Amino acid sequence: MPPIIWIDGTYHDRASAKVSVFDHGLLYGDGVFEGIRVYNRRVFRLAQHLDRLYASAKGVWLEVPLAKPALHRLVEEAVTKSGLDEAYIRLVVTRGVGDLGLDPRKCPKPSVICIVDTIQLWPQDRYDKGLVALTAATPIHHRESLSPRIKSLNYLSHILAKVEGIAAGVDEVIMLDAQGYVAEASGMNLFAVTNGTLKTPPAYAGIHRHGRRSGVRDQARRPRDRPRPTRPHHQGARQTLQGARNPRRLITTTIDRT
Numbered sequence: 001m002p003p004i005i006w007i008d009g010t011y012h013d014r015a016s017a018k019v020s021v022f023d024h025g026l027l028y029g030d031g032v033f034e035g036i037r038v039y040n041r042r043v044f045r046l047a048q049h050l051d052r053l054y055a056s057a058k059g060v061w062l063e064v065p066l067a068k069p070a071l072h073r074l075v076e077e078a079v080t081k082s083g084l085d086e087a088y089i090r091l092v093v094t095r096g097v098g099d100l101g102l103d104p105r106k107c108p109k110p111s112v113i114c115i116v117d118t119i120q121l122w123p124q125d126r127y128d129k130g131l132v133a134l135t136a137a138t139p140i141h142h143r144e145s146l147s148p149r150i151k152s153l154n155y156l157s158h159i160l161a162k163v164e165g166i167a168a169g170v171d172e173v174i175m176l177d178a179q180g181y182v183a184e185a186s187g188m189n190l191f192a193v194t195n196g197t198l199k200t201p202p203a204y205a206g207i208h209r210h211g212r213r214s215g216v217r218d219q220a221r222r223p224r225d226r227p228r229p230t231r232p233h234h235q236g237a238r239q240t241l242q243g244a245r246n247p248r249r250l251i252t253t254t255i256d257r258t
Contacts, residue, residue, distance in 0.1 A: 003117035004082040006074065011081070024107050025094025029154035031110075032056035038079055038087035038116070046075060049091070052151065057093055059150040064093050065110050078116045088119035092153070121187075126171055130251040133185070136161035136173040140183045148203070162186040174255065 005017040012018075025031035034053045037044040050068055057064050064071070075089060091114055098107035122131070138161040146152065158175070165173040165186070174190065177183045182201055184190055191200045 001083055001118075003115055004078050005116075006078055006112075006114040008111055008113075011078075019094070019111065019113070020097045022097045022099065023094050023111060024096065024098050024104070025092070025111070025153055027098075027100070028095075028102065029152060029156075030060070030062075030104065030107075031092060031094035031153045032060060032062065032151055033093070033153060034089075034091045034151060036075070036089040036091065038084065038089060041079065041085055043075060043079060043089065046072060050075075053091060053093065056150045056152070059147060060152065061104065062093060062095060062110055064112065066112055071112070074114060078114050082116040084116065084118065086118070087116050090115040090117075094153070122171060130254075131171040132254045133172040133174055134165060134168055134170050134256050136164045136175050136186070138164060138175065139178050140175050142178050143204075158186045 003014055005012045005014065007017060007019070019026060021027075032053060034049045034056075036046065036049045050072060053071075054064055054068060066074070071091075075091065079087065079089070092112070094111045094113070095104055096107040096110045098104070138157055141148070141154075141157055146154070161173045161175050165171070172188075173186050175183050175186065182190065184201065189200065191198050193199075
């Protein structure tokens with residue numbers, strides 16, 4: 001099925017969906033977003049995702065031009081229009097159209113985009129057999145430079161880490177923080193299973209608090225935030241799970257060829 005795209009009050013198809021070249025979201029990555037899953041036509045933790053979207057917007061002094069209940073209704077309407085049972089939603093709020101300078105005051109009206117489409121990040125056999133990963137040299141953003149509580153449109157560090165994985169011929173990469181502790185994958189949270197306990201890097205390490213991270217922890221029998229895990233913790237774990245924007249949880253079977 002073709003994607004459903006809503007931009008500032010109007011629905012579009014892929015061909016007609018356009019944004020201005022002067023939108024500061026395009027020019028400078030000045031904006032925020034949420035990635036949300038749909039299962040059996042039900043939006044996964046929509047209220048929590050919207051709470052985080054509005055919190056991210058507040059963190060960058062960006063006012064979402066729709067009230068939260070209205071945006072909630074819009075997302076559910078777009079999902080219904082899509083006709084998809086399983087889908088991925090990308091909600092984006094940009095600073096809007098301005099000039100070629102950085103000044104956000106030159107952008108009088110933020111722009112809201114809602115995309116409902118399908119997504120599959122890997123071939124089916126990776127979901128069955130597991131992923132091969134390596135530790136990337138590119139670290140995540142320093143938390144004092146860009147707060148991990150803000151899901152901004154600037155994902156360049158994660159893209160560069162992904163490029164490292166592509167060049168090495170692996171499926172995914174594990175990113176470290178500036179101190180060398182395990183943080184997250186290029187687009188997903190990480191969980192390690194050790195002695196029957198599910199462990200994950202703590203949020204204060206500078207990782208995004210994905211909605212699926214909370215969902216996995218809620219379902220775990222013995223979840224625990226491990227204080228600053230290092231590479232050997234994940235290399236020695238029985239399983240490393242990854243979950244966020246992907247359609248379902250993935251198992252990493254090989255890390256750094258070990």
